[in-house]
Amino acid sequence: MQFIDRTKIIVKAGDGGHGKSAFRREKFVPKGGPSGGDGGRGADVILKVERNMNTLLDFRYHRKFVGKNGGNGDIKNQYGKNAPHCIIKVPAGTLVKDAETGEVLADLVHEGDEAVVAKGGRGGRGNAKFATSANRAPTFAELGEPGEGRTLLLELKLLADVGLVGYPSVGKSSIIASVSAARPEIADYHFTTITPVLGVVSLGDTQNFVMADIPGLIEGASEGIGLGHDFLRHIERTKVIIHVLDASGIEGRDPVEDFYKINKELELYSSKLAKRRQVIAANKIDLPQSEENLKRIEEMAQKEGLKVFPVSAATKEGLNDLMRYVYQMLQEYVEEPEEENPEKVYTAEEDNADEITIKRDMSGNGFIISGKSLEKLVAMTNFGNDEAIRRFQYIWRLKGIDEKLREKGIKEGDSVFIGEMEFEYKN
Known part of the structure; x- marks a missing residue:
């Protein structure tokens, strides 16, 4: 049997399903309200210890794991289905690290141990969720949130006595x-x-x-x-x-x-x-x-x-x-006490979602804005819908992004990059 004790894999969690923009169209309800349902949650990618595995050999030919996307919302407030989790089986003694940073994400020692290494995207909300007293017939719905992706380094430490x-x-x-x-x-x-x-x-x-x-x-x-x-x-x-x-x-x-x-x-x-x-x-x-x-x-x-x-x-x-x-x-062996800083298990909630950073790009003529909540907002906004754009602009002002950009010296016509989107700045 060949023994493989270190390997790299790529994981990508499922995207959330898109919310639906729809209105009730019933025979005796001439002006039916919004009835678009929410999208389902994308699949999490989970590593789980399997008893019968003792090497990482299975990953030699299968290195990419992609979770399924959540189902899209539908009419009549029907929610999209949540995608089943993507379970990756690993042997006991597997140490999981982020390949780019070297950060330890999980230490899977015992049978049944598991760790979520990439979170599935949240489903987009349907237009029914955006109805207010001021806007009883919103025409827009959210797109699904993209699932997380990362490259992992798996290392196997033998569990010998x-x-x-x-x-x-x-x-x-x-x-x-x-x-x-x-x-x-x-x-x-x-x-x-x-x-x-x-x-x-x-x-x-x-x-x-x-x-x-x-x-x-x-x-x-x-x-x-x-x-x-x-x-x-x-x-x-x-x-x-x-x-x-x-x-x-x-x-x-x-x-x-x-x-x-x-x-x-x-x-x-x-x-x-x-x-x-x-x-x-x-x-x-x-x-x-x-x-x-x-x-x-x-x-x-x-x-x-x-x-x-x-x-x-x-x-x-x-x-x-x-x-x-x-x-x-x-x-006679006595288990040693845990260290004060044990290897942590990754959870997406630990990130500060509201923190926003702005820096100039390499050309000097553009600005890159980073921040979990803002990147998520951009990814989930349907920029083909005027109402969705107005909502985006409202949240943009609420977060004080314009003011922060002016402090950094932005000028009319400069490019602003958020995630995979590029915007042209206008006063």
């Missing part, structure tokens, strides 16, 4: 193959494992846990060298770390030095990660060169207050004791 860390070729793949049904590719060269491998370790009927063999860590990983960030992202969620050292030193490496180098990388990447409980697996003790290094590893471990298990992935010696000890560590 235990993570194996160590330099390439220390035997992590061999260990997970020996204690679980996982079958990673194993060979005598560096970076054989280029994608994480999950294995379930079973010690009895109910005594089991998920262990991840993660790509080998090297010096400089915290700065993104090698497979650095890809590796470190996956061990963030693990509860216990098995630090695998090559006790034989046949690769010409010093296992004690390796231990400190790798822990330094963990600390540089995340102080929280550096505090994870660790146990040391001194691997390859079946080789004659391991005896001298093993003593040094045990002295170092005693100094650091860690437990060492001499093991051999080749002969399976010591692995059962190691797994039982790790299981016990998991039983």
